[in-house]
Amino acid sequence: MKRLTLKFGGTSVGTIEKIKKVANIIKKRHAEGNEIIVVVSAMSGVTDELNKKSNLISKDFDNKELDVLLSSGEQISCSLLSGALLDLGIKARSWLAWQIPIITNNNHTSSQIIKIKTDEILNFISKKGVAVIPGFQGISPEIRVTTLGRGGSDLSAVAIAKFFKTDSCEIYTDVDGVLTTDPSINKKAKKIDKISYEEMLEMSSMGAKVMQPSSVQASMVNDIPIHVRSTFSEKSGTKIVSENEADYKKVVTGIAYSKSNAKVSIVGVVDKPGVAADVFEPMGKNNINIDMVIQNTSLDGKTANITFTIKQENLKKTLNIIEKNKEKLNYNKITHDDKLAKVSIIGAGMIASPGVTYRMFRSLAEEKINILAISTSEIKISVLIREDLTQKAVRTLHKEFELD
């Protein structure tokens, strides 16, 4: 007998028929003798629809009331799924966040879970009951409804797995697992059987949509093994595990990319301590996320060039901010470039394989793909290229690192 957290995403409960299918999956896992806690997202489209309603009321809809509104989506799917389980003759009941309770901080619309009370539900599941819990929602210390932000149901599942000490946390979704790259731009994408938290974090940060980075991070911090699998097939899915449990048969685990990047270079700033801070401080204050940063010194050693990348949508705002600070920054000129993409190879195995960087650059060069900037971490190498070359680059690297 194991204790399991089973989380079903919005597409898995998107219709009444699918909810019935999910109920049958749970029935099967229950019949295997497991103690089961289910975490469920809102039916797909419901949260967007509610958000749309709030936007029509006010462009600046109150955060606390928005949480009351949005949490209704999970309340609906959670009660429907409980009803479907009861209809199959399974002892089941729903617990809304306030009934458990799931206590969060009061950071409305993007709260963090602080504590989950477990006794009542532990008692219920120990007596062969299936507990059904809405993802995404909590209550604040002020007893107001809170929500965890986009992808919050995964965060709920990880927290449930942690506080209830479940043996595993299974994320049921509409794909077979985590793929080596985006199948919409490379049909040769393959399912990854095992991936480390760190790799998954890089993959999800770069746009692999199976799990939000924050949930991957939460599972990494709490060492909760995650199993991503399909609601609609019997395939084995992807296991997300700690680095020492991952296997490194391949140097590179996956290829990720993000489009719509822009690059800005500030040429000829005086090279003295604090200059980078002077450049980036006003951007932080304006909520502009800086991604890659490269600083190099000019030949005379007196001035430096600072290059960084941002999202394309922030380009205009960024240029304005820099121009406003021209006097303080005392630079020579600004150049910029938009419609760029960042393509990354990710793999915990690359630390032990010195040739990876070289192989990456050479294979791109052979396809005449020019590299505009490079950034590396222990498990990732990212290059900035022209956006229209994204597909070509991904396919080339996918083949080069034997992922096809």
Added chain:
Amino acid sequence: MKRLTLKFGGTSVGTIEKIKKVANIIKKRHAEGNEIIVVVSAMSGVTDELNKKSNLISKDFDNKELDVLLSSGEQISCSLLSGALLDLGIKARSWLAWQIPIITNNNHTSSQIIKIKTDEILNFISKKGVAVIPGFQGISPEIRVTTLGRGGSDLSAVAIAKFFKTDSCEIYTDVDGVLTTDPSINKKAKKIDKISYEEMLEMSSMGAKVMQPSSVQASMVNDIPIHVRSTFSEKSGTKIVSENEADYKKVVTGIAYSKSNAKVSIVGVVDKPGVAADVFEPMGKNNINIDMVIQNTSLDGKTANITFTIKQENLKKTLNIIEKNKEKLNYNKITHDDKLAKVSIIGAGMIASPGVTYRMFRSLAEEKINILAISTSEIKISVLIREDLTQKAVRTLHKEFELD
């Protein structure tokens, strides 16, 4: 300064535009210096939609989970309305039933309110806050979500008015108030300015859909003055008051009707004590509602005929039950008649006007409308007629009693 309960029905908050309109009505009433508690129904259609979903899951969907499901409708309208008020610069917040709490018994899907905690909301409204409360929902002593059944938001409003000791309870709806009869069968229907609880109870029992009978009864028992008025016009509406405050310029206040009735006569039962109980006991056990009952003795004084009316849909079941009990009841024969309507004149003033009965019967006779049964109370006379004569009868009586 007054303390007001303002209740808005589903059609009043049926769209985003209407929710904004409602927010403006509340703003105006708030600016007049009143303390305000708002009770709000689900947006029209939402509860039906949720019910439909539960039916698709199971024809026998669990009651407790149904309450969790259905209560989400009021949660949505309640948060949207609070957001709209905040957007107008008014201090406002929503309280869900569990946050107050509104304690009901655990009769799921048709619970009764037992107690409402008032301190937190009283404190909030005393500091110029508008409290917004979802109608229809409560929590049981077992801390499960409950709902009050059809028309439950009116019950919530009456209970709020009672426990918060508000000066009045205003029911905002999509009509101008309570009308003298159904405008869809008589265009000459007029708004009633003042009506007693008892009259309103008869009107609503007979199909006037402005308020459910149970809410009228609750307001009568607790002596809560109700003011039914339109969300979409400035008209003065209808006041529902205790009998000594009603005015009786007219003998008859309104004409109500209900269609789809059936009449059953059991002819020649032995006239001895307990026979009526023997007839009706098995029907009560089978949840068949008996409406009018007439018993008369035959000429020889030894047998009696028992006639009663029921809803047409229960006719077959009723006949079966009587035939099953033929031996015990020892009757001569059964006759029955369906496609009948009950038309009633209602007015607390008729006690003091002995000619009313005569005028009613004569005016129907002049229109060649045959009366199949009669039942009277202190404030009501009902006649059973052929269903296809309903409109003619209502129009005739509306004119006869000077309501045109």
